[in-house]
Amino acid sequence: MTEMVKGYNFAFIDEYAKREIRRKVLKAVSIPGYQVPFGSRELPIARGWGTGGLQITLSLIGQKDILKIIDQGSDDSVNAVNIKRFIEATTGVFITSDTLKATIIQTRHRIPEEELGDDQILVLQVPYPEPLRIVEPEEKETRRMHAEMDYAKIWVFLYENIVKWKEITIGARYPVMVAGRYIMDPSPIPRYDVPRLNNARTLYLFGAGREKRIYAVPPFTEVKPLEFEDHRFRIENFKGKACELCASTDTFLDEIILDDKRMYTCSDTSFCKKRGNNPRVLKYIDRNQQ
Amino acid sequence: MGYVAAKGGREAILNAEELVDYFRLKGESLPLSVKAIKEQFRLACDKVMSEGALYAPELAALALKQAEGDTIEASFLLRAYRSTLPRISYSEPVDTEEMSVVRRISSAFKDIPGGQILGPTRDYIQRLLRFDLLEEKEKKMTTYIEEGKLEQKVPKVINLLREEGLLPQPAVSHIRNKTPETFALDTECQRLSNGVKSEEEPYDITRYALVFPLPRSGVLQAMARGEEGGMMAIAYSSMRGYGDTHPTLAELRVGHVFLKIKHPITGKTVKVGEVLVTEAEVIAGKPTQAGEEVPQFTLGYSLVFGHNERKAICMAMLDITMKAQETKHPAEDQEFVICHIDSIESGGFTAHWKLPHxxxxxxxxxxxxxxxxxxxxxxxxxxxxxx
Amino acid sequence: MRETKFDTIFDSQKIFRTLLDAFAHPGKVVKISGLRIGPPSGISKASAGVLFTLLDLEVGFAVSTCDKKQSEKIAEYFIINTGSRLKNLESADFILALGELPELERIKKGSLEYPDEGATIVYAVEEVNEPRPFYLRRDTTCQKGRGLSGIDSVRLTLTGPGINGERHLSLKGLKKQEVIKIMEVNKEFPLGIDFVFTDRKDKCFALPRSTRIVEVKEA
Incomplete structure (x- = not known):
């Protein structure tokens, strides 16, 4: 357990900063998918390394919370460890790697495989909050496009993609439509995780520290990836591949290059361990697909 | 499972932390004293204070020591420290005509009231490596002239131009004493006017999200915290052809100004400290005309912490270029300039590509x-x- | 007047999480309890706690009530304890409404570019309840008009983000006409006003602008 650092407020940032973030989080939840600007503070962790998610977590967290932090699905990756060290040292809360035990999960680039409950909050770190940035560099203009629901440019972009490549080229960070109103960047989660946002039981909060935006997807909210009638949204294909460690064939896999071969392991390391012990542990099942 | 990259993180991080210290100190030399850095790496400290947005010479020197001379890293250390400091009070506006000047020049006129004061500048020193400094054992130059003679008060060039009607009068008609109450009131006006922010109280980008168009006070604040290299690249693009500013440096001055606050109990104005600043005033050669009024020059302004001439000039240039009616070039686009000059942000994001993806x-x-x-x-x- | 036993760090944190739960699940009745504060008569600890959590010098608030004297006293209480500034209805970010809904058309609804600038209203009513599931409920028709004499009651059916299908609520101290005004003011989503309803027993629920009231019945 890391020792608590002295001389700093509980959860590091001052109460004025927390209050502002809390007000903005409530507005974000009230207007699903809309990016609320906020006065992002500098933290001892670099901009672009999860400071938006971190500021949300620090504003949410209380002494009784149980926290899980992952990066690329893993609890042990250096960045996840670094953020954990910081929060532990400034709050003293319990840290877990068990997805089901956590009250708050902060994540970069993944949603855990197991189904999250309605008393949990998932905080996603966001590098680019603006889904329209790929077609329009200027903030003034993208803000107008959202205001007027003028989304023609991104539809044209996707259409031209299909014409040229017979496939949409966006890998992760696949744009979604939230509650039929706002196009939203789901953060760089793989497409595999995108259906998890739709009608979920959990509250998803998104924080972009460098770009100073907060947004949210409440539970039971319709979240649809942008797709065409004749060109459906498609998740990553792991057909014929299995995790080398737990033998799962239904999880998102990391591809690993070794000297003599190529192999795959689960990206969600905590889930992989559970499956390793008990192959019958359930992952999230997409009820909307059934 | 050695093949699973970047895991078993905690131990690796602790090792890296120790290694950093080892590499900093493994040579034969004695540890640098913060005092020596503060005094002899004066310009590096000034840069760090300016970009770290915190006037604290000793902490800037400490940050430089800790960061092994990496100014962007050192600025980041100061910025992160700044977030933890409570805002006790707001200072009174500083009148730079009251500045104790160590250096001031004007390229607009051959001679000016108060005279051209070259001060400590390398501008006319031939850039020859001084090999005698390789073995500098004693201080040869400890006294120059009495401090009193070095720092003096001189009138400002642009005031002369203002009197002649060649430049517009300052836009700020009156500046209230800033208290949390007036500040909140101002925020209110800003919210009400929906994006078009009031110019009476400075917009504080450390408290409010950047929204565009940003009022000029917010623009100047963002640039005062900006990174010299980034600002110079954009300003230079405008100087050399991506834009048509043909500026004249009306005045560049470096010196100390007093920081004053209203005493919380007596209400009297009291001096609480002194800061070294660089101020530049640049005039765009092309006349502009507001409606039917007299055609006048446009002024670009900058004020930055420390002795920081390149940054001050670039900032004043960008203040002019961003006033362009049409944005044809990068330097004229406020959103483009302001979003790309903060090294804490750009540096952090650049470094983040080292994270697993x-x-x-x-x-x-x-x-x-x-x-x-x-x-x-x-x-x-x-x-x-x-x- | 000055509350010394309100813990600005941990009480605020707990109330915020309760509020967040309420906003994420519109219509879900939550409770804000255990506060050691003594707000002026006319407002509940929950209403005070919500505003303590959200107000400071960077936002403005208004108190909407017919009793001017009471209004002044309450305003002073929040100025002293939060440092927030008193505003008129047109410019307030937060409005505490007592007894009756203020004129909603005067209140900020945000702009299409910045809809988040719409205000939040904390509306104190008599009582809020989630009705028991229908199979446990007694025949409701018998209760009609029998409730507390003289107090208006409504039943609401809600749908929208945060709600799995539909959610039902019953409120005492709210007129059907007021509910219709709320529906009216929030029909131009994303423009609108977000509501927190609090009752005398410190129960609350949230009604963000994204929630649609699909049915309102006088009970």
């Missing part, structure tokens, strides 16, 4: 493999390797 990359791989297949190419890695 294998989930997103897997997602990209999936797309490319599918596209290759769709287009009739089958270049599976395994088959390639077998060839």
């Amino acid at each position: 294998y989930v997103t990359f897997q997602s990209d791989l999936d797309r490319l493999r599918k596209i290759q297949k769709e287009k009739g190419f089958k270049l599976e890695a395994d088959t390639l390797r077998k060839k």
Whole structure:
């Protein structure tokens, strides 16, 4: 357990900063998918390394919370460890790697495989909050496009993609439509995780520290990836591949290059361990697909 | 499981922390004293204070020591420290005509009231490596002239131009004493006017999100915290052809100004400290005309912490270029300039590419493999390797 | 007047999480309890706690009530304890409404570019309840008009983000006409006003602008 650092407020940032973030989080939840600007503070962790998610977590967290932090699905990756060290040292809360035990999960680039409950909050770190940035560099203009629901440019972009490549080229960070109103960047989660946002039981909060935006997807909210009638949204294909460690064939896999071969392991390391012990542990099942 | 990259993180991080200290100190030299850095790496400290947005010479020197001379890293240390400091009071506006000047020049006039004061500048020193400094054992230059003679008060050049009506009068008609109450009131006006922010109280980008168009006070604040190199690249693009500013440096001055606050109990103005600042005033040669009024020059302004001439000049230039009616070039685009000059942000994001991205990359791989297949190419890695 | 036993760090944190739960699940009745404060008569600890959590010098608030004297006293209480500034209805970010809904058309609804600038209203009513599931409920028709004499009651059916299908609520101290005004003011989503309803027993629920009231019945 890391020792608590002295001389700093509980959860590091001052109460004025927390209050502002809390007000903005409530507005974000009230207007699903809309990016609320906020006065992002500098933290001892670099901009672009999860400071938006971190500021949300620090504003949410209380002494009784149980926290899980992952990066690329893993609890042990250096960045996840670094953020954990910081929060532990400034709050003293319990840290877990068990997805089901956590009250708050902060994540970069993944949603855990197991189904999250309605008393949990998932905080996603966001590098680019603006889904329209790929077609329009200027903030003034993208803000107008959202205001007027003028989304023609991104539809044209996707259409031209299909014409040229017979496939949409966006890998992760696949744009979604939230509650039929706002196009939203789901953060760089793989497409595999995108259906998890739709009608979920959990509250998803998104924080972009460098770009100073907060947004949210409440539970039971319709979240649809942008797709065409004749060109459906498609998740990553792991057909014929299995995790080398737990033998799962239904999880998102990391591809690993070794000297003599190529192999795959689960990206969600905590889930992989559970499956390793008990192959019958359930992952999230997409009820909307059934 | 040695192949699972970047895991077992905690131990690795602790080792890295120790290694950093080892590399800092492994040579034969004695540890640098913060005092020596503060005094002899004066300009580096000034840069760090300016970009770290905190006037604290000793802490800037400490940050430089800790960061092994990396100014961007040192500025980041100061910025992060700044977030933890309570805001006790707001200072009174500083009148730079009251500045104790160590250096001031004007390229607009041959001679000016108060005279051209060259001060400590390398401008006219030949850039020859001074090998005698390799073995500098004693201080040869400890006294120059009495401090009193070095620092003096002189009138400002632009005031002369203002009196002649060549430059517009300052836009700020009155500045209230800033208290949390007036500040909140101002915020209110800003919210009400929906994006068009009031100019009476400075917009504080450390408290409110950047929204565009940003009022000029917010623009100046963002630039005062900006990174010299980034600002110079954009300002230079305008100077050399991506834009048509043909500026004249009306005045550049470096010196100390007093920081004053209203005493919380007596209400009297009291001096609480002194800061070294660089101020530049640049005039755009092309006349502009507001409606039917007299055609006048446009003024670009800058004020930055420390002795920081390049940054001050670039900031004043950008203040002019961003006033362009039409944005034809990068330097004229307020959003472009303001979003790309903060080294804490750009440096942090640049560094973040070192973080694992294998989930997103897997997602990209999936797309490319599918596209290759769709287009009739089958270049599976395994088959390639077998060839 | 000055509350010394309100813990600005941990009480605020707990109330915020309760509020967040309420906003994420519109219509879900939550409770804000255990506060050691003594707000002026006319407002509940929950209403005070919500505003303590959200107000400071960077936002403005208004108190909407017919009793001017009471209004002044309450305003002073929040100025002293939060440092927030008193505003008129047109410019307030937060409005505490007592007894009756203020004129909603005067209140900020945000702009299409910045809809988040719409205000939040904390509306104190008599009582809020989630009705028991229908199979446990007694025949409701018998209760009609029998409730507390003289107090208006409504039943609401809600749908929208945060709600799995539909959610039902019953409120005492709210007129059907007021509910219709709320529906009216929030029909131009994303423009609108977000509501927190609090009752005398410190129970609350949230009604963000994204929630649609699909049915309102006088009970």
